[in-house]
Amino acid sequence: MSPRTVAFISAPPVVARLPRRLPIYTVTATIYEPDPRQTDSEPFITADNSRIRRNHSSKDRWMALSRDLLKKWGGDFDYGDSVRVSGISPKLDGVYIIHDTMNRRHRHCMDILAAKREHLDEMWKNVKISKVEPQWQAS
Structure with missing residues (x-):
């Protein structure tokens, strides 16, 4: 038997796709407590209808x-999104979940849910936030 000739067809080169770069926002961060003076008449129910535990702390994350950052009002974030926060402190930097909306008078701001017993500082400027891409895994 003699070998057959095989035609090789060159395939187009595979283009390496860079990971999508998510926007980073600079905001002012503050602390809020579920208190009717700081929220509304139902302080333990958030804007997405989540219920805040009575013994909550800033560890709940x-x-x-502010409304200008939420999708409902034209922003990039939505309730339930995970957000990476940096520039507050080593104790408070990390990933938070959006559950609530600030008063309409605020722009480019975020509030961290904390308990009164924690005695945290009240305001930080030039805090960086960005959306965390979900890590999908096959089941």
């Missing part, structure tokens, strides 16, 4: 965003 919940946050509220």
Whole structure:
């Protein structure tokens, strides 16, 4: 038997796709407590209808965003999104979940849910936030 000739067809080169770069926002961060003076008449129910535990703390990692940053009002973030926060302190930097909305008078701001017993500082400027891309895994 003699070998057959095989035609090789060159395939187009595979283009390496860079990971999508998510926008980073600079905001002012503050602390809020579920208190009717700081929220509304139902302080333990958030804007997305989540319920705040009575014994909550900043370890729960919940946050509220100003309306200009939320999708409902034309922003990039939505309730339930995970957001990476940096520039506050080593104790408070990390990933938070959006559960609430701030009063309409605020712009480019975020609030961290904390308990009164924690005695945290009240305001930080030039805090960086960006959306965390979900890590999908096959089941």
